[in-house]
Amino acid sequence: MSEEENIRIHDPASGATQKEYDASDLESVLRVREWRNWDEVIQWLRTEGDNHRRLTPGEVRNMVADMERARQRGVQFKPDAQYLWRELKQTVPG
Template identity: 40%
Template sequence: MAEQPGAGRPYVPPRDYDHRDVEHVLGVRRWEGWEELLEWLRAEAINDPELSPDVFGPLRQDAERACARGAEFTSDAARLYQELRRR
């Protein structure tokens, strides 16, 4: 029987985004608000070599929720991270 692709690779558990990822996203360009950030997350973030799919997916979902609840957008990474994590 053939070995499964990737069978020899060590398991790397998916990771959630953290404050460093938020700092990176804020450093990509100067965002004017949620809509501009969300447009980038939906269309271009997948091509960002600094963001893995297991990071930008949850980040995008949390940004969608923050925008929908009318959260204030900020370019302060610590405050934005707190807002994104708020449920």
């Protein structure tokens, strides 16, 4: 476990189930380790995401849902927070 994951910050919203993540949350996840694909990140978020000091359960859930949609759309995984942010927050018609 990285030092960043180990130290939790008291945040009254940390228990929020509907809180939306932002680009800095993606950056924090990308610093955990070198990710190779969507599956690795999604699996880690499901098993370890709630323990990461920067993420709330709602942020983890929303990030997983967005990543699963991006994977299904065939979006290429790149460990770049700005690229991922644009791809994950892209509105898909329909």
